[in-house]
Structure formats: C-alpha cells, structure tokens
Amino acid sequence: MTPQPRRGWQFPIARFLLRLTRRFANNWLERHRHPVNFALHCIGIPLVLWSLWSAYEGHWQWGLVQFSVGYLLQFVGHFIEGNDVGELVPLKRLLGLPTVSVARR
Numbered sequence: 001m002t003p004q005p006r007r008g009w010q011f012p013i014a015r016f017l018l019r020l021t022r023r024f025a026n027n028w029l030e031r032h033r034h035p036v037n038f039a040l041h042c043i044g045i046p047l048v049l050w051s052l053w054s055a056y057e058g059h060w061q062w063g064l065v066q067f068s069v070g071y072l073l074q075f076v077g078h079f080i081e082g083n084d085v086g087e088l089v090p091l092k093r094l095l096g097l098p099t100v101s102v103a104r105r
Helices: 010-031 035-056 060-081 089-094
Strands: none
Touching: 035 060
C-alpha cells in the first residue's frame, strides 16, 4: 500500500487566502463608495487590463491610449470621491505628505 500525501496543509492556506481576499475586497469597496467613482473604475480597470493585451498583440500605440484613458478615468473617480489614488498613497507616505485613504461622508 502506497502512503497517501498529507493534505492538511491546504486548509490553513485556503483560509488565509480567503481572509486576505475578503480584506482586500472590503478595503476596495470602502475606498470606492461614490457611485460615479465605482462606475469609472468599472470602466477604467478593464480598459487598463485590455491595454496590456493590445500591447502584447503588437498594437502598442493603441495599448498606450487605452492604458492612459483607463488610468485617467480612475484618477477622475478618486477626485470625485475625495480620496487619494491607491498607487500614490505609498509615495505620499514615503515623502511624509498627508494622505486621504477613505473620504468622509
């Protein structure tokens, strides 16, 4: 009879990943409460991801336009929400500048 592999290690990892995913999703939803910001992100994020595919296919000019427009939509959304863009928060903290992670309601 061959020994069966131990599978007990999978469950703690799965629980950890589930907790991490929930924490990320809750944080993201908290930072995107304004309906316009949420809608602009629902357009901008897929556009940025699609730009990577366009660049991969050799249409790097079109990919650059898509990437720029996608990020611009997200920046506009955060301006409307009144909080900082997630990519700029670590830079602002490094420079000692004040940050607004979650806008007041």
